[in-house]
Amino acid sequence: MITLHHQPVSESQLSALPIDGQFSGTVLTELRNNPVVFNYRSLEELIFEVTLRNYIVVNALNLYESKASFATFYHSRCNERYWRLTNEGGFELKSGASSSQAINDIFQNGSLYAFECATAMVIILYKAMIDTISPSLFDQLYPDIYLWDWHRDSHFPIITETVDHYGIIGDIRYFKNPDVNPRTPQWQGENAIELPNGYYYGHGLGILRAEQMIEELNEFRRVGATRSAYLMPDANRPYFAYLFRYTRQRFSQPEPEPSSAV
Structure with a gap:
């Protein structure tokens, strides 16, 4: 509103x-x-x-x-x-x-x-x-x-706010990979710009829907991992x-x- x-x-x-x-x-x-x-x-x-x-x-x-x-x-x-x-x-x-x-x-x-x-x-x-x-x-x-x-x-301050499923395009979201493989720590998560129509841009992964981002990150989990990557409920926004x-x-x-x- x-x-x-x-x-x-x-x-x-x-x-x-x-x-x-x-x-x-x-x-x-x-x-x-x-x-x-x-x-x-x-x-x-x-x-x-x-x-x-x-x-x-x-x-x-x-x-x-x-x-x-x-x-x-x-x-x-x-x-x-x-x-x-x-x-x-x-x-x-x-x-x-x-x-x-x-x-x-x-x-x-x-x-x-x-x-x-x-x-x-x-x-x-x-x-x-x-x-x-x-x-x-x-x-x-x-x-x-x-x-x-x-x-x-x-x-150039940035603030963090809880948005759950109500992000706005231009927000910066984070996909967390809690069971990342220690050999690929760079994939412990992905910062991504929220785009229209349910898409996100993450540098290194490209333009994907949320479920696709999660699938990509899950490829970099440790052996025996039980937890999936997920989209965190917070958004980083310019103040x-x-x-x-x-x-x-x-x-x-x-x-x-x-x-x-x-």
Whole structure:
């Protein structure tokens, strides 16, 4: 359910919103029909979330098509024009490089890159933000990004919320594999972007339905395993309200703090 200042938003208000994007209508419908109340301080804040979620889905699909490979941290690789590969397998932005150009390069020259699934999620979020707020503003607000696991700029918070079966496209979900084979610890789980029509994108496994993700992970269980992989009931989401205010540089009022961050 969508509310504005804790008051229901009418269908006419929602239909008049100036939103575009391939998946924006689906995002808005899922927010409206969700049993959880999504309250906004302004319609502009709602538009921001819808737009950012749309681009999260778009760029999950784009990363899938980019030919970027899956790799564990110690086999990561990157384009040295923009990044320095660290000993822990992270990508450190080179001095003088544009952060937006460096992120865009991953999508344009994916064959030069290899990374694991949590890093892929952060890359998708950064790219979605670039498309939402513009490359120049992204460069201004996030000039020193470092890509490694869930590491990200302190001004790009992610919150964790219990959603059970009521996730929304653009959420980041986690498929856990509790009986993973110790010889393949990289498959102890899979971070995945929730896509329309019951599909998920996980870097390394591709675009699959939930049951297919589970089947793939079950192939990497230890001998004698009795527990199946499963979709956890939580979703990781950008802290949209914070990002909306931060990216517009509204510093006159205290910023809200995330209740639970990854």
